[in-house]
Amino acid sequence: MKYLSNENELEKKIFINGREQQHVHLDLNETGLGKKGWKKLRLILLVGFLVGLASLIAGVVIILLAPKHPYRPDLKWYDKDTVYEILPESFKDSSFKNVYTKKGDGVGDLKGILARLDYLKDIGSKILYINSIYESNDEDHKAIVNHTKIDEIYGSMEDFVELRKVTKEMKMRLIMDFISNHTGKQSQWFLKSQKKEGKYTDYYIWTTCDPQTYRHDLMVIGRGAWTYDDTRKECYFHQLESDKPDLNLWSADVRQELESILRFWLDKGVDGFHVQDFQHLYEDKILGNGTLVNGKTDSEHKDLNRIRTSDNLNYPKLLKAWKTVLESYNTKPGREKALIVTAKDDLNTTMEYFDAGVTIVRVNPLSDSGASFAERIETKLKDANSKRIGWMYGDKYSSRLTNSLVGPVQIKALLTLQATLPGAPFNYYGNEIGMTDHPTLSPPNKYRTPMQWNCKGTGFSQNTPWVDRNPDYITVNVETENAIGDEYTTLKVYKRLQELRENESFQWGTMSVNRDGDLLMYTRKADGFPGYLVAINLGTSKVTESFHAATGIPKEVKVVFHTHKDDNSAISLSDTSYILDPSHAVVLEYQ
Numbered sequence: 398m399k400y401l402s403n404e405n406e407l408e409k410k411i412f413i414n415g416r417e418q419q420h421v422h423l424d425l426n427e428t429g430l431g432k433k434g435w436k437k438l439r440l441i442l443l444v445g446f447l448v449g450l451a452s453l454i455a456g457v458v459i460i461l462l463a464p465k466h467p468y469r470p471d472l473k474w475y476d477k478d479t480v481y482e483i484l485p486e487s488f489k490d491s492s493f494k495n496v497y498t499k500k501g502d503g504v505g506d507l508k509g510i511l512a513r514l515d516y517l518k519d520i521g522s523k524i525l526y527i528n529s530i531y532e533s534n535d536e537d538h539k540a541i542v543n544h545t546k547i548d549e550i551y552g553s554m555e556d557f558v559e560l561r562k563v564t565k566e567m568k569m570r571l572i573m574d575f576i577s578n579h580t581g582k583q584s585q586w587f588l589k590s591q592k593k594e595g596k597y598t599d600y601y602i603w604t605t606c607d608p609q610t611y612r613h614d615l616m617v618i619g620r621g622a623w624t625y626d627d628t629r630k631e632c633y634f635h636q637l638e639s640d641k642p643d644l645n646l647w648s649a650d651v652r653q654e655l656e657s658i659l660r661f662w663l664d665k666g667v668d669g670f671h672v673q674d675f676q677h678l679y680e681d682k683i684l685g686n687g688t689l690v691n692g693k694t695d696s697e698h699k700d701l702n703r704i705r706t707s708d709n710l711n712y713p714k715l716l717k718a719w720k721t722v723l724e725s726y727n728t729k730p731g732r733e734k735a736l737i738v739t740a741k742d743d744l745n746t747t748m749e750y751f752d753a754g755v756t757i758v759r760v761n762p763l764s765d766s767g768a769s770f771a772e773r774i775e776t777k778l779k780d781a782n783s784k785r786i787g788w789m790y791g792d793k794y795s796s797r798l799t800n801s802l803v804g805p806v807q808i809k810a811l812l813t814l815q816a817t818l819p820g821a822p823f824n825y826y827g828n829e830i831g832m833t834d835h836p837t838l839s840p841p842n843k844y845r846t847p848m849q850w851n852c853k854g855t856g857f858s859q860n861t862p863w864v865d866r867n868p869d870y871i872t873v874n875v876e877t878e879n880a881i882g883d884e885y886t887t888l889k890v891y892k893r894l895q896e897l898r899e900n901e902s903f904q905w906g907t908m909s910v911n912r913d914g915d916l917l918m919y920t921r922k923a924d925g926f927p928g929y930l931v932a933i934n935l936g937t938s939k940v941t942e943s944f945h946a947a948t949g950i951p952k953e954v955k956v957v958f959h960t961h962k963d964d965n966s967a968i969s970l971s972d973t974s975y976i977l978d979p980s981h982a983v984v985l986e987y988q
C-alpha cells in the first residue's frame with residue numbers, strides 16, 4: 398500500500414513538473430530490480446500512459462469534428478412529399494340512397510375522402526390538397542358565398558374537423574384553396590356593398606355608369622368587365638363571369654377579412670393554401686387603367702384609375718402579407734406553412750413569386766412551346782433546377798394530358814418524370830391509375846369525371862354521379878390495377894415510384910439534364926448516397942444509348958426501376974448500352 402501511494406506521488410509530481418522526478422526518493426531496494434531498472438520501467442509506463450492519453454484526446458476530438466454521416470439537409474414537408482390533389486365532388490360519394498326516395502346526391506364529399514385515406518396512404522400521398530369546398534353559388538365552387546363555411550353538398554364543419562383529426566394521426570398534411578379575388582353575388586359582403594352599408598360600401602369595385610352602355614358589355618377574362626347593378630345603380634367590376642364580382646383588394650378592410658380567413662383555417666390545422674391563376678392578379682395590375690372598360694378611356698374613369706393605380710397595394714406586398722400570417726403559425730419545427738400558387742410558368746415571373754415569399758410555384762412540365770417534346774421538357778428542367786416547383790399534369794381547369802404527342806401510352810413514362818424531379822409532384826386524382834380526359838364531354842367536365850375505384854360502375858357512388866364517368870373505367874380502375882397478376886399496371890408502377898422517391902438522391906440530390914434526340918436523361922445525386930440516372934424515351938421509336946458515354950455516369954450500374962415488364966431483356970451488359978422502347982422509362986443506380 399505504501400509502495401503504491403509512493404508510485405502515485407511520483408506520477409503526480411512528474412505529471413505536474415517533469416523535472417521533479419530526479420528528486421523523488423523511493424525505497425526500491427526491496428524489489429529485484431535495480432534503481433536504474435525501475436526508473437526505466439517507470440519512464441516507459443509514463444510515456445505509454447501519456448501517449449495513451451494523447452491518443453484518447455485525439456480520438457475524442459476526431460469523433461467530435463468528423464461528420465458522423467453524409468450531409469442531410471433539413472428538408473421541410475413541402476420539399477419532398479407527394480401531393481395528392483382531390484376534386485372532392487368526384488373522389489368518393491359517401492351518401493347512401495335514401496330508402497324512400499331511392500335517391501342520393503351522386504356528389505363526392507368529405508366523408509368519402511375520410512373513407513379512402515388508407516388508399517391514399519398506401520400509394521404514398523403525404524399531402525392532401527382538397528379543391529374548394531366552401532359554400533358557393535356555382536357548380537365550380539369559385540363563386541364563394543362564405544369562405545369559412547363548408548358547402549353542405551360536401552358535408553359539415555364536423556366532417557372537416559374529423560377529416561383533419563384522422564389525417565393528422567396518419568401524418569398527412571392538408572392544403573386548401575384560397576380564393577381571394579372575388580366572391581359570389583350571394584355573399585353577405587356583396588349584399589351589404591350593394592346597399593352601401595358602412596365599410597362594405599368599398600368591398601367591391603364600383604363605378605357610376607350609364608346602364609344603357611354597360612349592361613350589355615361582354616366579359617373579357619383577364620381584362621375585366623362591368624355589370625350594371627339595379628340595387629346600387631352602379632356598375633361593379635368582374636374579371637370572370639358577372640356572378641363573381643371582384644373584391645376590392647385596395648381596401649384595407651378587405652385585406653384584413655382575407656387574412657382572417659387564412660387564420661380561421663390555420664386554426665383548424667390547415668398546413669397551406671393554394672392560389673389559382675395568380676398571374677391574372679399581376680396582369681390586372683398592368684392593365685389597371687381605363688382600358689379595362691369596353692370603349693371607354695382613362696379620363697372617363699378617373700376615380701377608378703385612382704384606386705387601381707394606388708401605391709397602397711401591389712401583389713408582391715399582398716403575397717408577403719399572407720405569408721406573414723402563415724409564418725405566425727410556424728411556431729416550432731414541423732409547423733411550417735406553405736403558400737402555393739399556380740401560374741403561367743414563365744420562369745422570370747416565377748422568381749418574383751419566390752421573392753415575395755411563395756413556397757411552391759405549380760407549373761405543368763408539358764405546356765410551353767419549343768421544338769420537340771423532349772427538348773421542351775429539357776429546357777424546362779434546366780430552368781427549374783433547384784427551385785421549388787410543383788409539377789402537375791392537369792387539374793380541374795386543365796386537361797390531364799395537354800400535349801398532342803401524349804397519349805395514354807406515355808402515362809407511365811410521364812409519371813416517372815414527375816416522381817423523380819426535384820420539387821413537389823402534384824398528382825391530380827386518378828392520374829396514378831392512368832385516368833384520361835373524358836372522350837366526349839366538353840371542358841371542364843371532361844377533366845372532372847368520377848374516380849374509378851372498380852370495374853362495377855366505378856365504385857364512386859351508389860347514386861347517379863353528378864358527371865358522366867369515363868367509359869374506360871372497366872379496365873382503368875384501382876381494384877383491377879391492384880389485383881395480383883400484372884406487376885406493371887399504372888398503379889403499381891406509381892407506387893414503386895413513390896418508394897424510389899424516398900431515396901436521398903431523389904429527395905435532395907442535384908440534377909443534371911442531358912438529351913439525345915427524343916431520349917431525355919437526367920441524373921439525381923446526393924453526396925454520400927447512390928446516384929440515379931433517369932432515362933425516358935419520349936419519341937416514337939426505339940433508342941439505344943450508352944449512358945456512360947452520354948452522361949458520364951460509371952459503367953457499373955444497376956437497373957432499379959423500369960416502367961414495362963419486358964424491359965429487362967433489353968440490357969446489353971457487354972457495352973453497358975441500353976435499348977429503350979418508345980414511351981418507356983428506366984432508372985439506373987450507380988455509386
Ligand SMILES: *[C@@H]1O[C@H](CO)[C@@H](O)[C@H](O)[C@H]1NC(C)=O
Binds near residue numbers: 544545546586
Ligand atoms: C359564414 O358562416 C358562418 C357559419 O355559419 C357564420 O358564422 C359567418 O357569419 C358567415 N360569414 C359570412 C361572411 O357570411
Ligand SMILES: *[C@@H]1O[C@H](CO)[C@@H](O)[C@H](O)[C@H]1NC(C)=O
Binds near residue numbers: 576579636674
Ligand atoms: C380568381 O380566382 C379564380 C379561382 O381561383 C381563378 O380562376 C381566376 O383566374 C382568378 N382571377 C384573378 C383575376 O385572379
Ligand SMILES: *[C@@H]1O[C@H](CO)[C@@H](O)[C@H](O)[C@H]1NC(C)=O
Binds near residue numbers: 685686687688
Ligand atoms: C395605363 O396607365 C399608365 C400610367 O398612367 C400609362 O403609362 C399606360 O400607357 C396606360 N396603359 C394603357 C394601356 O393605356
Ligand SMILES: *[C@@H]1O[C@H](CO)[C@@H](O)[C@H](O)[C@H]1NC(C)=O
Binds near residue numbers: 745
Ligand atoms: C427573363 O429574363 C431574362 C434576363 O433578364 C431575359 O433575357 C429574358 O428575355 C426573360 N424571359 C422572359 C420570358 O421574359
Ligand SMILES: *[C@@H]1O[C@H](CO)[C@@H](O)[C@H](O)[C@H]1NC(C)=O
Binds near residue numbers: 896897898899957958
Ligand atoms: C430506394 O429505392 C429502392 C429501389 O427502388 C427502393 O427499393 C427503396 O425502397 C427506396 N427507398 C429508400 C429509403 O432507400
